[in-house]
Amino acid sequence: MLNLESLLKRFEHLLPPPHAELDWSAPAFRWRKKVALGTSVGWLEAIHQPHRIRLDDLQNVGPQKAEIERNTRQFVQGRLANNVLLTGARGTGKSSLVKAVLHQFAAEGLRLVEVDKDDLCDLADIVALLAPRPERFIVFCDDLSFEEGEGGYKALKSVLDGSVAAQSSNVLIYATSNRRHLLPEYFDENLQTRHVDGEIHPADAVEEKISLSERFGLWLRFYPFSQDEYLAAARHWLAEFGLRHWDETLEREALNWALGRGSRSGRVAWQFARDRAGRQG
Incomplete structure (x- = not known):
């Protein structure tokens, strides 16, 4: 009997905490995954002390700051708003700007859910988990870029605009990237008269790469500081x-x-x- 109880305790330790026990009052969450008994299982982990930064702390990004604040304010007020893609030079405030709008609007019901690029295949499940909640959620994907054939690419594309299911009104996706179109681009792709890696219609391949970034309704571009x-x-x-x-x-x-x-x-x-x-x- 003791051996059975010990085995059950070990089994419970392998499993993630049930979503019913999640503290939804936390201002931010992180999507976590572990492999239990050969199966990958994901869950939300509450973050009660997120990185706090104010919008006023971000220098030399006034137009970008105004746009993302306006878009987020519309979202928390229940009005229509767009998914946001922040691209450009490293260290110029892309990620900090997303954290700053959380600090600005957390008291009004805004929540942030951080999802690693490698876990984007779970994005549909994450959105389904958040949809019934009364809070407004920004799903945050930092430093986003894809290589050819990665599964998260299609999952993100589907959730943004391409699924048969309607988009959830209480979830937006904010992503940062150093690449404007999120996928590697090659010089040969501009040579329309040549085949690129056997591709018969190279222009279609270029359109496929651009189509993901175009699913973000708001683009914010960041430039190196003088x-x-x-x-x-x-x-x-x-x-x-x-x-x-x-x-x-x-x-x-x-x-x-x-x-x-x-x-x-x-x-x-x-x-x-x-x-x-x-x-x-």
Whole structure:
């Protein structure tokens, strides 16, 4: 009898927690998966302390900020809104902008569900789980890109616009990517008179790649920071960390910091400010 009870406890440990026990008051969730008895099982994990960042903290992305705030406000108010694709230069605030709108609208019932690219095959199940809830959910896919033949590509495409089932009114998808069209593109694809890897109609292959990104109703493009924009972001974050003094020495250090990383961006400015604030206690 004891052996049977021990075996049952081990079996329960392998299973994910039931959805009925999920704390829906949490502002954010993460889709988790594990393999139990040879079967892959997914569940939502509540995140009670998500990364909190304000819209005012994001520098040099004013038009993008205004658009995503407007779209999200329409969504939480029960009006029509679009899925959003944020693309462009790394470190310019794409992911932070999504986290910031959660912080802005969480009190109005907005929730964020983070889904890893490798788990997008479960997207239809996730949406079905969220659809009966009264909250409004943003399904967040960060750093999204696909290689040829990945299953998550078709799952995302279907949920965005191509399924026979109607789209859920309380779920939107916000995705970030460094690729505008989410799939690798090749120079040969522009040569309409040549065959590309045996493809008889290469233009159709190009259309297939573009079709996924076009299913996002709102595109927001992000660009590398200029030197002045980078320095403004560094000054902002230094002030946020309690260091309001700014002089030529700090400016030179900030520029050298960016030079050492080969990039001027909001992320690099934030990292520089954290380093300086940490050194000064």
